[in-house]
Amino acid sequence: MLPNKTSLAPPGIAGELPAQRLRTARPSAATLSVLAFGAGLYLILPLVLERHAVDLLVFCGLYAIAGAGVGFLLGQGGIVNLGQAAFYGIGGYASAYCSARLNWPAPAGIAIGIVLSMAIAALIGRPILRLSGYFLALATLALGIICTNIYFEADFITGGTLGVPGVPKLAIGGFVFDTPERYYYLVWPIAFAIILAMHNLMGSRIGLALQAMRDAPDAAMVMAIDNARLKLWIFMLSSGLGALSGSLFAHYVGFVNVDSFGVDKSILFLLVPVIGGASVPAGAIIGALFIGLVPELLSALGDIHRVLFGLALVASVVFFPDGLWGLGRGLIELTRRRSGAADRGETMP
Amino acid sequence: AEPIRIGAILSTTGPGAGAGIPQRNGLQLAVKLVNEKGGIDGRPVQLVMEDDGSSPDVAVTKANNLIFSQKVQAIIGPTLTASTLAVGGVADPAKIPVMAFTGLGVPMEKTRRCVFHMLPSQDLNARALLEVATKALGAKKLGVLHDSAYGNIVMTKIREVSPDYPVEIVAVEKWEVGATDATTQAAKVKAAAPDAIAVIGNSATPFRNARQIRLTAPLLSALGTATYEYVKAMGDAADNIVFAEFLVAEDPLPSQTAFVDAFRKEYGVLPKTMEASAWDAFNAVAAGLAKVGPEAQPGALCEAIRGPFDGAMARFDFSQEDMTGLMLKSYVFSKLDKGKFVRLPFKAGS
Amino acid sequence: MLFTQALLAGVTNGFVYALVGLGIAVIFKGSHVINAMQGELAVVGAATAVFAADIWGLSLWLAVVAGALTGMAIAILVELGPIRALFARRAREESFLLLTVGLGFTFSAGVLYLFGREEHLLPPLGDEVYEVFGAIIREHALWVIAISAALILALRLFYRHTHLGLSMMAASIDPDGAATTGINVRAMRTATFALGGLLAALAGLLVAPLIGVGYQMGPLLTLKGFAAAILGGLSNPLGALVGGLVIGILEAMSIVFVSSGMKDAVALTLLIVIMIFVPDGILGRAGRKGG
Amino acid sequence: MTLAPRIAPDAPEAPLLELKAIAHRFGGFQVLHDVSFTAPPVGITGLMGPNGSGKTTLFNIISGFLTPTSGAVLFDGRDIRAESVRRRSLDGLVRTFQTPKIFERLTVAENVMVGAFKSGRSGFFAGLAGLPSVRREMSDMRAQAYETAQRFDLGAVFDRPSPLLTAGQRRLLELARAYQGRPRLLMLDEPSSGLTTTEIEVLIAKLRLLADEGIAILLVSHDMELMGVAQAIHVLNFGRIIASGTMAVVQEDTAVREAYLGV
């Protein structure tokens, strides 16, 4: 008998399970205090900032919502989506049309936009999600351009180049979200809730399946994971978020036209998670802040600001490999190591 | 004294920059001259310049900044139609005058009493083109090549008003903004054998393409492409194009010479319509401010602007329904000859 | 006449897309990086040539050489700097994408800042205009077609039949395997970017007489080139040509047979349909399925 | 052994897997010609043959990655040719790969948990909502995964990122993950490559144990010692079965000796 045979212990009498290290593991005290600080900061920001700054933050929130969808596709599904602006547009036009032309209450327009987007995503996703890698990226890009084209042409709904003016402010139960401050308190909680939901999903059986599918699709299939359906689901999720963001945009700005839904917006929505770090849903928040604020800060420097923005993008990718989120996590890790906090139960020596 | 703050939202980058940059030049010159003369009411003018990158949502953000953070008295711009609609939504309720470089003429502008237009409505632009096509060129069959933005709006109006003219629209083709080639569209228009072709949009490409496939019918164009830059980019295709515009600096109208001279002195080149309209926009605001004073109640400045104004580009009447008061007879028509604009004797609206 | 004219326009545009796509394919082949700044490099190349001629007064040929070398030099610098840093760190695909998108922004803004916002035309290689079945084609378009075809053929031979070409491919397919087979992986990647940058600049120089290049044109060229390269199978120069032609001709035909307003919608819908039927690209080849 | 076999190995049974005249062609290259054999619902069936003889191709056909040019694959008496890889997996057909396909961004624990994906219940929306039931399910899955990991000697590296595993551990991980998928027929493509002689002995013991649990195994290997666990062995050469029988029988077969063993 070989000595190792002892390791063939029958199930049931195995050694003790190591401490939980799931993605949904309870946050540590340090994380909690950071969160509490962040929440406080979030709440008081509009009180100390100028209206213009709050306005920018509202846009950041909108980018975070649409970008989170793209980020989830990228980070969890390995799908590069270059067509998010199409769904952003569907949301925007649905809200604009329903509330400005038909005078329906805002939630109706928002719901129609989301449902329509997800339906279209389901329909189109079936064939195109069979593609992979850059082929899929090209298909989404094409989808985005096709939709822009349609927005130009379907001017009986979209108003074509002129767009749809006079989209009423969002009102819920008599409360009108008519200032940047009020909108700020509406948009960001939505963004946070979405990030939280994504985080939850990642910690579930479906989340594991997504990662598996991305890393080794063949092996995932052997484990009875339905790759096609998973991809479709997250594509629909992402599209729905694009539409939600577009609807909120329409009600905020009060005006929509094709210029807001072009390929450049799709690229922006892709940059949001990539800059922030696509492996974690919360990366979209950081990316959105970067995309929304940095150009504005740089524009004070005059004509050179676009060059600088490009360089800022380059610097962020060269110096912060996992996105800005990775930078933050690195810093936290560093302080933790310094303070000699207990290790996280990782078996890495 | 404390400066008076005037905001500007111009598209100095992106597809609208072809108009936005000349506007910036005209505007800066006007501000400079006013300040040299001691400002308004003894107070200097400070221009807060913003670029909307040709995007309406950015324009709204910038408008919010100008109105609520920078506390400007008026906004010059935006450059683009969609941005005007968007910015109007913020500025009009705040009763801050907006001097937009677009003409809308849509009925809803009636409700916006503070959004003024420095350029003619598209309805007027459409008529000006049809006038020159039918009366000066004698065209019976008109072809149109237009872009998907500005050109699209003008085209809608051409369709509406063309029954008033003895002309048949035989072909309408579109190119998308930023396209690198419109040869096939031009070929399709050529196949319809029009007597004249209106090319409407902000790009030199279709002009070149039309000439490259030997489209020999006269080409007409609107304000957007009547600049030296576009003409240069058209290359050797640029001759014999007829423009409906407002200023031919080589041969200005008497009311325009002062501006043309000042501009040439400052920049060493000749101005076109966009420069003139920005100059006028600022001067109209300055005139209003001189009337009511910089500390007036919100809305007073709008009231003060709302009246006739004799500009370098043309004579405006901001009290008109379309908030601009430009007329067909305000147009000046020009023709390109070896890269130079030559004013045509033709007058529209007579 | 109309059909022929549209076909000629489609083919000419197809070659323009193919030229940009060619560089994208070459860089992908030699580094597995999708170069989202290819269009901007083309613009930089052309703009440099225009300015070398206009402002520094170089003769046209010298200006063209300067433009080509600038494109190449920038690509080399990009490889030696950030790309190398990302490779050293084994960065993810999306990092490279972000990097090249960011560099694209930078170059386009740089061209705007340094050279202004005008569109620049270069003189054509020939001024003749030819008539083919009632349709017209410019001599320069024929030159573009001939030169691109020659380039593609040359690249094909280069990759399949020269040691350097094989080594460049090998270095990107398996860096460890290449290093142990005596191939200098980093040098090969630098060479790849040099070649890609040179092709980009050539594309810019060749199309500048046809379409006039301006600072804002990069993304559009990149998108069309990207589409051409992917449709053709991504790392195949001949594929980029086929892809470019398919797109150019689809566009032209949608204008003729549907409407110019729906051009993109029609052409790109067909593009998606084609991809669904050939999911690895028109000239792409699939690897082994399963185990 | 600690576990009694669920089914007596000598009970006469309809075959679990039956291949009928499978032929396959890649372009102009005929890999398989008329391959037929069966695997019983209990016990270990071996498949061996020279490199390139078509073993992995056959695995791909059985597991659903390839559709044979002709012939039928019967599982449990049912023709499964039209079924997806996933459907076959749900029916209990689970395989490993010749080059281990590990989920590189997951830890060992998570890799093993993915194996049990099919027995999970929670769906997409429950996941988004982060319901307590989802958390419970995950910790149950983790506990089960730990038991399995220990069985396959991966307990000590349970929470390691999988890219840090050595070649041998990757094999074991793939095996553990497949086991977690509750296979009825477990198809192993060269599970022993990368393992030391000692480890192979352990692997042999493990396979026996699995077989005793009632899992049918279809085994491909070039290791004669490992192959010894198979009750019946089929030898492929150039896409044809050239010999079948017990290890002793095929080892003495002249065709096999010449084509495969080289003695």
Place this chain on the structure above:
Amino acid sequence: MLSVKGLCAGYGALTILKGIDLGIGKGEVVGLVGANGAGKTTLVRTLAGLLPARDGEIRLGGKDITRIPPHLRSGFGLAVVLENRNLFGELTVRENLALAERAGRGRRRVFTLERIVDLFPAVGEKLYVRCDLLSGGQQQQVAIGRALLLQPDIMLMDEPSTGLAPKVVKDILDVLGRLRADGMSIILVEQNIAIASSATSRAYVMAIGRVAHEIGEGDWPRFMADEKLVSAYLGHHQGAAHQ
């Protein structure tokens, strides 16, 4: 031929090799055995230059190559067959081999394409096939052929028998025997001690990043007979010992 002194290497914060000393003479075939995770592959990669040496020295034919980049090491007569084969999947078998043949050009020509095809008939059949379409064993043969075409003086082979049919393994062992007679040195990483013992005259046994035991000339039978020793060095739980 090759001598290694105090070699240390690792990944990131992890040090795997903790001072390796070994030496191989000309025409020697030396085994390298050890349990999973002992660090054999890490050693091979460090010797090949794919992983930087953090400390210590590698001398080849008297020259210090510790800091020579990997692609130049073939010029010093070193060839490697890596654990994952590392073929150029999208290239044909012929192209894979041609690249190596070219790299080996400056050296004394022992192997030709014809000879490789002779050694591995399967390779000959598939010369114009893309490598990623080959079966696992066929790929392994191409990898060995590719290394041989570098015309090395010393070969590092990381588990070359993986996935190969017994007949092919025998053929390879035969070849190795002949190569050794030609004066080539070989380091053979091999998990299967039956193969290791028949192919090599002596061996190093690695454990936890060190050379833990040496099997001297003629010591193989004694080592294999000692079950305790075998299971101690080649048994299971070694992988976890790095913690």
